[in-house]
Amino acid sequence: MTLNPRQRRLLDAVRQHVTVSVEDLAQQLDVTPQTVRRDIKLMEEAKLLARYHGGVGLPSSVQNIDYSQRKILNIDAKRRIAAAVAKHVPPDCSLLINIGTTTEEVARALVHHQNLHVVTNNLNVAAILSEHSNCEVILAGGIVRGRDRGIVGEATIDFIRQFKVDIGIIGISSIEPDGTLRDFDSREVKVAQAIIEQSREVWLVADSDKFGRQALVRMAHLSQVDMLFTDAKPPEPLVKMLKDAHVKLVIAP
Numbered sequence: 611m612t613l614n615p616r617q618r619r620l621l622d623a624v625r626q627h628v629t630v631s632v633e634d635l636a637q638q639l640d641v642t643p644q645t646v647r648r649d650i651k652l653m654e655e656a657k658l659l660a661r662y663h664g665g666v667g668l669p670s671s672v673q674n675i676d677y678s679q680r681k682i683l684n685i686d687a688k689r690r691i692a693a694a695v696a697k698h699v700p701p702d703c704s705l706l707i708n709i710g711t712t713t714e715e716v717a718r719a720l721v722h723h724q725n726l727h728v729v730t731n732n733l734n735v736a737a738i739l740s741e742h743s744n745c746e747v748i749l750a751g752g753i754v755r756g757r758d759r760g761i762v763g764e765a766t767i768d769f770i771r772q773f774k775v776d777i778g779i780i781g782i783s784s785i786e787p788d789g790t791l792r793d794f795d796s797r798e799v800k801v802a803q804a805i806i807e808q809s810r811e812v813w814l815v816a817d818s819d820k821f822g823r824q825a826l827v828r829m830a831h832l833s834q835v836d837m838l839f840t841d842a843k844p845p846e847p848l849v850k851m852l853k854d855a856h857v858k859l860v861i862a863p
Contacts, residue, residue, distance in 0.1 A: 710781025
């Protein structure tokens with residue numbers, strides 16, 4: 611789903627308070643409890659929120675939103691992020707691109723770049739870029755996940771470790787307030803860690819809904835990233851952390 615401004619404020623309020631009652635949300639948003647309940651129902655179906663005894667909170671940190679929902683969630687923000695990334699990618703360079711709906715939008719934004727060499731464990735990224743003769747696509751082997759066409763496993767990691775690329779472009783499910791980067795699948799995390807190791811520069815692409823979201827498995831830390839591309843200014847503690855770690859922040863217009 612695409613969140614309207616009220617629903618985005620509702621989601622932000624839940625993230626700040628962990629769990630909150632419908633009545634408190636209605637008061638904060640200056641709407642009726644019935645309006646809040648309708649929004650919660652829609653956002654629960656999209657797995658953005660979960661109902662608990664006494665109120666509403668964030669969904670479990672062990673299960674990601676379905677790929678079909680993630681593909682359209684915040685699609686405008688993801689496309690703006692992808693366009694910003696494309697402006698920074700030079701021609702004649704090598705890339706590693708991992709699993710994720712935002713990285714798939716990056717691939718679409720790169721289709722007119724010249725002489726790119728792309729290594730990926732994402733079948734969707736490979737399909738998007740392989741249609742264009744000005745890009746060489748190298749597809750990693752491994753186990754294909756049917757739900758999102760990502761490729762994972764030890765064979766994938768061994769394959770990626772053969773390469774040293776100019777830029778690794780990675781997506782993420784969660785950026786915690788202390789800068790920890792997390793995702794839901796330990797196999798996917800291990801592949802992303804290999805991409806970080808094999809990239810001269812690491813670019814993180816993440817829409818602003820990832821700030822403060824919960825996920826189970828630790829992947830890395832913001833200080834291991836060279837550039838962060840997002841669609842809105844991060845919370846102040848993260849802005850300071852980025853500055854202290856000399857990570858360039860790019861906010862997509």
